Amino acid sequence: MKKTTRPNVLWVSFEDCSPRFGCYGDPVARTPNLDRLASEGGLWTKAFTTAPVCAPSRSAVITGMHPVTLGTHHMRTNSGPHHGGKGVPRYEAVVPHYVRCFPEYLRAAGYFCTNRSKTDYQFIPPITAWDLPGGHWRDRPDPDQPFFSVFNLDETHEMAGWEGSFFGDNDIRLDSIEVPPYFPDTPVVRESLARVYAAIEHCDRRLGDILAELDEDGLADSTAVFVWTDHGPLPRGKRWPYDSGIHSPLIVRWPEMIEPGTINDELVSTMDLGPTVLSICGTEVPRHLHGRPFVGPDAHGGRDYVFISRDRYDEMYDTVRASRDQRFKYIRHYDPARPYMMWNSFRNNHPIMQEMWRLYAAGELEGPPAQTMADKRPAEELYDTEADPHEIHNLAGDPAHREILERHRNALEQWQHEVGDLGMMPEEMMVAQMWPGGVQPTTDAPKFIVVGAEHHGTEASPEGGTFKGPAILQMQSSTQGASIAYTFEDDPLPDPPADLDAQFAAALGHNPRGGEPPRRLLYHEPLRLPVGETTIRAVAHRIGYRRSPESVATFIVE
Known part of the structure; x- marks a missing residue:
């Protein structure tokens, strides 16, 4: 083809x-x-x-x-x-x-x-x-x-x-x-x-x-x-x-x-x-x-394998890791003394979950449904997904599957080492590193730098200025990992809401301000400034940081 x-x-x-x-x-x-x-x-x-x-x-x-x-x-x-x-x-x-x-x-x-x-x-x-x-x-x-x-x-x-x-x-x-x-x-x-x-x-x-x-x-x-x-x-x-x-x-x-x-x-x-x-x-x-x-x-x-993680889901902490190959699934429970169904408020709205809790409380569950509601779990689970597609019969303790169990144990641990599994760190410690002092870091605003025959880019031009052409404009944020967006339109970008909930709501498509934000182009290479006057608005944003204030400058190229 x-x-x-x-x-x-x-x-x-x-x-x-x-x-x-x-x-x-x-x-x-x-x-x-x-x-x-x-x-x-x-x-x-x-x-x-x-x-x-x-x-x-x-x-x-x-x-x-x-x-x-x-x-x-x-x-x-x-x-x-x-x-x-x-x-x-x-x-x-x-x-x-x-x-x-x-x-x-x-x-x-x-x-x-x-x-x-x-x-x-x-x-x-x-x-x-x-x-x-x-x-x-x-x-x-x-x-x-x-x-x-x-x-x-x-x-x-x-x-x-x-x-x-x-x-x-x-x-x-x-x-x-x-x-x-x-x-x-x-x-x-x-x-x-x-x-x-x-x-x-x-x-x-x-x-x-x-x-x-x-x-x-x-x-x-x-x-x-x-x-x-x-x-x-x-x-x-x-x-x-x-x-x-x-x-x-x-x-x-x-x-x-x-x-x-x-x-x-x-x-x-x-x-x-x-x-x-x-x-x-x-x-x-x-x-x-x-x-x-x-x-x-x-x-x-x-x-050869896919790897799966389960961690805190809403109110419920539960560290579980799993690996799957073409046929076998391996699951490792880091806290097997816990019940399978710990409290999760949102999940308990589900009618199937409510039905299972009703029958469990009445002592009317048996077989695999009762297993799903067990008050403790094995440290490891191993399933043959071809013979047992619903993963009911745990083979982790079967001597005939010992070699497969060891292979998955080793594969999972090697993967965790290679990817740097942050689930092994308490969430509170991880967040303290991400947001020092509990404060979200802010992306540094973009700087404008002009390079040309008479301008060598040794200093930034935060407000723009007049330059003899040809002239090339660079933009840069001092925040490592920041991306930059810009526009030539005279349409200011509103600051993000101060409240994190409102920021997430806007990102999920529920913008309380209404409407779409002004479109911004992605800065990925230096811009050649045209002869005449050009106004540029730019913002920088690193993932997890608060978006930067807007930088605005006007450049006149003669």
Whole structure:
């Protein structure tokens, strides 16, 4: 097949969604658009997330790095376990200074990047991450400019299975649903699962609408389309490293590059999504990323292992690590004396969880459902996911599997050493390093430096000035790891809200000020100033830091 140069890329994420699709062999699901997309491209059977919960998983997707390396592994950073009291404060994760949201690399390469609209990365995305945070590929100023557009379909979120959800009135036949063996088979459980299927069908229709827009614009043949999720939706899935929590649907249609109807059984991490996009778009993949391309000329050919982390989720601290190869899953509990189901306020809203607590209190649970509610756990779990896809029969104590157990132990410990697992550090100590004294650091404002025949760039020009041309403008922030955004428009950028909650709300698409912020260009190379007068506004932003004040200067080139 011939190589496509600089394809457009479309991502559609189904939030909190296991692969309960027709194309994955689920007889209940009515997913014609997903099924058609898979038939026109490739379907991956063994794609897994880095964490079984939203924000840590998404932080890995947007950076191509493990959450435990970034310090984004606790869910959530903006609502600590001691909210309103002493202990860990609300914070943004300050990631290593060399880490970027990968769309910055695409923007520097000439791509128009949009995200409609969820971010949820454990940090507020810098203003440099997207051209338009809530935009559409149709918003690009040049119709010939290649694009990377993300659409997040959130109706499949965990709450879709709750009583009173939008999907309570549906025509899913309850007797057609296969109830996983770790749930009690009751009407409450079946009704919740039916709502999950209805939400998937709804989002399948939304996917169809997006693909129709692509067809209308004549872009289907030049666009690589990816469908994926951040984790699974159900108890014992979401927040847990079992396959029900980390198995992601992954479908890619890339005309002329992926044979229609391809089924791929290679082991893939959703952390590989960003590096894959960089690679197929002709942008060099930075070597510090943990993710590697799984499609295209640089495809890694399948991983030996994927690694998964579970840490603080809302009020609940629980350090668990897991590794999975093509067949076996290894889970290590760092505090096995704790019950499986510690208190989690949000999770306990789920009707399946409430049903299990009701039956547990009445002494009516037995078998795998009772095991799920056990008051302590083994230090290690090992499962043969081919023979035991629901991960019920723990083989960690089986002498016949001793060699496999040792191999996974060693692989997990080597991975933790290589990535610098910050989950081994108390969160309070980690945050003290990120926000010294509990105060969020602020990015230093950009400096303007003019270089030309008569100006050698030995001093900054904070207010601009008059210069003999030709003249080149450089911008630089003194904060290590800061990115810079700028505009020539006379449109000041409002300061971010002082309250961290409001900042996160704005980043999640709930901007109390209303409207989109003024668009800013990404500074990635010196600018040639035109003859005449030019006013430039610029801000700098390092991930986890407060955005800098705006620098404004006017330059006159004679």
